[in-house]
Amino acid sequence: MKTKEALYQKIARTITEQIQNDTLQQGDKLPSIRSAQKLYNVSLNTVKLAYLELESHSLIEPRPKSGYFVSQTAQRKRALPTITRITTSAKEETPQDLIDKVFGTIAKEDVTQFALGIPGKNFLPLAKLNKAIVKAVKDRNDSGTSYEPVQGNEHLRREIAKWAMVLEGKITEDDLVITSGAINAIYNGLMAVTKPGDAVAVETPAYFGVLQAIQLLGLRIIEVPTHPVLGVDLDALKKILPEVAACCFVTNFNNPMGFQMPDENKKELVRLITHYNVPLIEDDLYGNLFFGAERPKPCKYYDEAGLVMWCGSVSKTMAPGYRVGWIAPGQFKDKIIRQKIGQTVCSPSLFSDVVAHFLEYGRYDHHLRTFRHKMYANYLQIQRAVEAYFPDNTKVSQPKGGFMLWLELDKRICTEDLYDQAIKQKVNFAPGRMFSQYNQYNNCMRLNYAMEWTDRVENDLKLLGQLVKNSI
Structure with missing residues (x-):
């Protein structure tokens, strides 16, 4: 597997250099996948991965029945947004x-x-969702009126654990708690590890829903400088980690910047929070909406101490109004479950059944x-x-x-x-x-x-x- 990855990355790098030095220019057609296979003497899958890698960087684009072309965004004319650094004299002013x-x-x-x-x-997938709801009602002898377990629908938790292949078996159904969407998962994560007056580190700019959740809990926000491509400035974070009770970051396709933190940065982030014993609430809501060859790993993959609380949902991909989310809270699971008893007790059973059904039969993928x-x-x-x-x-x-x-x-x-x-x-x-x-x-x-x-x-x-x- 490593050899194949090295090959596709090498091919992608070669084509990238050709684009950057104008050997290949905007609108030029690339060799077909079969032609490239013969040109580079590799498998078809290796070429496909190389082209997907180039697509993920907006360097090439497919055109139906025509092949691959150097994209209009290959030679960016626009600069990246500025990295903002907060001054100590800045005054809070909630919008x-x-x-x-x-x-x-x-x-x-x-x-x-x-x-x-x-x-x-x-x-x-509205039509399929409607059919799945009808099936869920028929399959349940209570028509969905009974309480679910507080931890969440067992079938759904099992399917999420099976489906989360990116974590390579590092979570089981017992590691998950079902929540009312991802923001509820984040809110519960914050509640579990902070008390009023504590500080929480976030990216800047940050999703306003997260900022509101932190403020509602009476917590202080520390905004950390963020690179528009690489994500959170880890050197800046390291300086303030001793004074924060938790971090709350989006590492894959952050909202609003859209960056994907490199794997090495994720490993270093997990190393830092482990060293300082600071929990990380990881909002991985957009992780499945990747443009590249494969789904990027979350920080949870590198977590050995149980300090990363991995949050997700189907709100941005399948059914916003279902409010079906989850959290893998690591060492804070028992506290999250107790909090849920005091908040919502359980999640709507029918929506959990529908999402579980989509996962189990491959419809979600x-x-x-x-x-x-x-x-x-x-x-x-x-x-x-x-x-x-x-x-x-x-x-x-x-x-x-x-x-x-x-x-x-x-x-x-x-x-x-x-x-x-x-x-x-x-x-x-x-x-x-x-x-x-x-x-x-x-x-x-x-x-x-x-x-x-x-x-x-x-x-x-x-x-x-x-x-x-x-x-x-």
């Missing part, structure tokens, strides 16, 4: 009113939803393959649209998965004011101010691209770009 304003549009079907991190209905393909196609579309319609000095993130794009605009732009202009024209987005406890990222925005790509979507991005240009 709750702004968050409420943006969430107020969640049910408005006439608004183009670039704002909220929810996949469009056409991306979800099939859906994810289709979902990832659509996400990657949309990523290329939105990158192209930003390149075409937004000012030249716009800085753009380079996500390796998920469905969020982070833009840093001219410093003269206030995206909160821009939001008010856009919503009047039935277009929204998430202003950057929402992603920090401090008054910063005012010239940034997050765009969701998990939607059907239509002429209206294209035109609304053009409209946003024009509003930005008019504000300079």
Whole structure:
């Protein structure tokens, strides 16, 4: 296996160098998979892995019935977003009113939803989910009215443990607790290891839901500088670890930046938290929405001390409204279960049955393959649209998965004011101010691209770009 990985990486590196030195230019066609197999004298699978690796870095793109081509985003013209460093004099200023304003549009079907991190209905397996609900009702002699075990539906926990192949058997059904979505898993993880007044380390920018959860528990937030490609600055984290009670990070396809922390950085992160005995609440909500050849490992894979609490759900991939999530809490499992008794007691049984059914019969994996393909196609579309319609000095993130794009605009732009202009024209987005406890990222925005790509979507991005240009 190692030899094959080395071969596909070598081929990918060779083609990358050809793109970087203009031997291969934008729009050039690559050899077909069979031609490349003969050219490099390797297996078809090795070539496929090499091309998937290049796709994950947005260097090449497949075109139906035509083959692979050097992508439009191969030679990036846009700089990456700035790494923010918080000054000690910065004052907290929670953007709750702004968050409420943006969430107020969640049910408005006439608004183009670039704002909220929810996949469009056409991306979800609605018909199959409906059939699975009917089957779940028929299969249960109580029609789903009885309480589940507090730890969660046994069938679902067993299927999650079997399905989580990326952890290579390191968790069992007994290691998992079912929660009401991933944010509930994170909230419970925080409750289990902190007390009011404690400090929690997060990325910056960070998902506003996590910031709210931390503040609701009466905890202090320490925002850690974050690289848009590599993730959390581990040197900066090391300096503050002795003063924090917990870390709460997204290591795979962070929201809003979309970065994928390299495996070596994950290993070092786990080493650091183990050394300082600081729990890590790992939000791996987007881990299955990878653009590359394989699903990236979470930090939980490297955890030997039981300090990493691995959180996930199907909210971003299959059924947002089901609120089915989970946590593998390591050494804090008993406390999490006791907390759940005092909160929700149990999870809705029918939704647990449906998700377990999807996992058991491979329907979820099939859906994810289709979902990832659509996400990657949309990523290329939105990158192209930003390149075409937004000012030249716009800085753009380079996500390796998920469905969020982070833009840093001219410093003269206030995206909160821009939001008010856009919503009047039935277009929204998430202003950057929402992603920090401090008054910063005012010239940034997050765009969701998990939607059907239509002429209206294209035109609304053009409209946003024009509003930005008019504000300079």
